Amino acid sequence: MGRSTEPADFGAVIRGARCSARLTQAQLGARCGYSASAISRIEANKLRLEYSAMLRICEVLAIPPGRMRGSTVPDGAAVATVTISGPSDEEDAVRRRELMTGVLAAGATAVVGTGSASAASLSGDPTAGLEDALFRLPDAEPVALPLLITRTAAARRAFRAAHYEVLGHALPGLLATAAATRDAATGRARQQASAVLARVYVLTSELASKQHVDAAWVAADRALSAARESGTPVPVGEASRVLAITMRRSGRWSSAVRFLSGEAAELDAAEQRAAAVRTTLLLTAAYSAATGGDRSTALALLDEAEGDVERLPDVPGLFTVEAxxxxxxxxxxxxxxxxxxxxxxxxxxxxxxxxxxxxxxxxxxxxxxxxxxxxxxxxxxxxxxxxxxxxxxxxxxxxxxxxxxxxxxxxxxxxxxxxxxxxxxxxxxxxx
Incomplete structure (x- = not known):
């Protein structure tokens, strides 16, 4: 069994110190970069922290770091690992943009499709409802493939504009519709619907990763499965990238580098879109190597990606990141x-x-x-x-x-x- 440096009941230590400091879970989470629900899972020993994250919480709660060392606990089956990194004219501009986001929400929701009633509200957690939707998709009817593509394009625009509440509200319904459309299709139409479904899962994983939500791993794995069913190299590369991000966030940086390097080698560097996706895989692999302290690999991959972009013409249309x-x-x-x-x-x-x-x-x-x-x-x-x-x-x-x-x-x-x-x-x- 694997071992951790956490004490046998690290959650109880956190809970006791938080209560002594008269902080709510929401207040502690705000100081450490977590949601109240994440703090609740930490205190229940359902969310495992890397050392840097433990240090941050201990600093906020004035817990001696030595209390984290010297004890071991078995790895839990359902435990995740996360890491914390980390009125002027400008403020008026921000407020105007927030107002515009609210105005856009109504239109974007109409185009993308609505989520279930229990999904994220437009003023709440953008990932609320995603985990439930991943394990039990809402009921949905298949739609014509062009309509599904249009709705997915609208979701992509919401992501690229960083309108995450709009996106989170729409994703459960869009996932259900995309899955129903894929399941009802056959032959070439099924392959095309699988490619669209993969990209909806990519958006789901991207959003969950940004919010440090465990559902990112599930969404990324399903994205890759759907992408492989599509038989199209570009969606496979895009899905591989988000899966590697979840691997890195769980501490498996070396596995992420190997996985991305292998997937990059499968892409045809002579085809412009595939070559551009390959470059994004190299960039993600470089950052993954850097998080593990492997300087030589990280810099070599960055240099290779830099050489690629010097040879590439501008290639628009990559799904979430450009080369x-x-x-x-x-x-x-x-x-x-x-x-x-x-x-x-x-x-x-x-x-x-x-x-x-x-x-x-x-x-x-x-x-x-x-x-x-x-x-x-x-x-x-x-x-x-x-x-x-x-x-x-x-x-x-x-x-x-x-x-x-x-x-x-x-x-x-x-x-x-x-x-x-x-x-x-x-x-x-x-x-x-």
């Missing part, structure tokens, strides 16, 4: 952060043209990596400036658990940063 020089630079900054050498990313960041990136979701991701770089370098004001840019690009990105954890680190750090507390209130780090 561009800007993307390579963003992944390089993220990998250098993960390797513990953020200073090496400063020059890369200085030459990065974030405005050229095509979607709010990708621009927000670039600013996130720059925020992490500046935080690791101890520059609080520049970290906060980058977080503000995340919020400007995509307000719902700024409310992700990893971003809330980073804002919490700044808020409870030694330096006082003007405007930070107001940002923390807006993004749910602290109560108003």
């Amino acid at each position: 561009t020089r800007a993307q390579v630079d963003v992944y390089r900054i993220g990998a250098l952060n993960a390797l513990g050498t953020p200073d090496e990313g400063v020059k890369v960041a200085a030459g990065l043209n974030i405005a050229s990136m095509p979607t709010p979701e990708r621009r927000a991701r670039a600013w996130t990596d720059i925020a992490r770089m500046n935080h690791a370098l101890g520059d609080g004001p520049q970290t906060f400036a980058a977080l503000r840019r995340v919020e400007q690009e995509a307000p719902q990105e700024a409310r992700r658990p990893a971003l809330r954890a980073l804002a919490s680190d700044l808020l409870y750090g030694p330096a006082r940063v003007p405007g930070l507390r107001e940002f923390a209130v807006r993004t749910g780090v602290v109560a108003a």
Whole structure:
């Protein structure tokens, strides 16, 4: 049996310290970058933490780190592993964008399709209802393939615009409709419907991963199964990428690198779309290697991806991530952060043209990596400036658990940063 460095009842230690500090589960979660339900699972020993995440919680609750060492517990069958990374004109712009998101929600829901009544409300957790839907899809009737493609394209636009509440509300119904359409089809039509279903599962896994929800693994596995049934290389590559992300998040970074390298080798580098997907697999493999501290592999994969994009013409239409020089630079900054050498990313960041990136979701991701770089370098004001840019690009990105954890680190750090507390209130780090 595997072993953990957690004490036999780490959850009880957390629960006792939280109660002594007179914090609710929601308040502790806000400070550490988790939801209240995640804290509940941690306290019930149903959600296993990596060491860095345990340290963060212990720091918030003033628990001596030594209490985590020296004891072992058997691995549990249903336990997941997660890691925490981590009124001006600008604020008015953010509020206008949030208002526009609400206006778009009605139209996007009409195009994408509605979820079940118990799924995420447009003002709540964007992943509420996803886990239930994955294990028991709502009842749905098959639709014509062109209509299914149209609805999936609308869901993709919601993801790329970082309208996660709209997307989360729509996904349960869209998953059910896509599955019903695939099941009712035969021959070539079934292969085409399988490719669409795979991409709906890719969106589900992407959204769940952003919110640190365990359902990401289930969705990614189903995405790959549907993609393989389609017999189309590009959806297989896209599904492989999200599955590898879930592998990395569970601590299996070396398995993720091997898996992605094998899948990349299967793609035809002479075909433009396949070559572009191959590049995104190399980038994800590079970041996975970096999280495991394998510097030589990470940098070699980044260099290979950079060489690919120099040879590739602009290829639009990749599902959730583009194969561009800007993307390579963003992944390089993220990998250098993960390797513990953020200073090496400063020059890369200085030459990065974030405005050229095509979607709010990708621009927000670039600013996130720059925020992490500046935080690791101890520059609080520049970290906060980058977080503000995340919020400007995509307000719902700024409310992700990893971003809330980073804002919490700044808020409870030694330096006082003007405007930070107001940002923390807006993004749910602290109560108003």
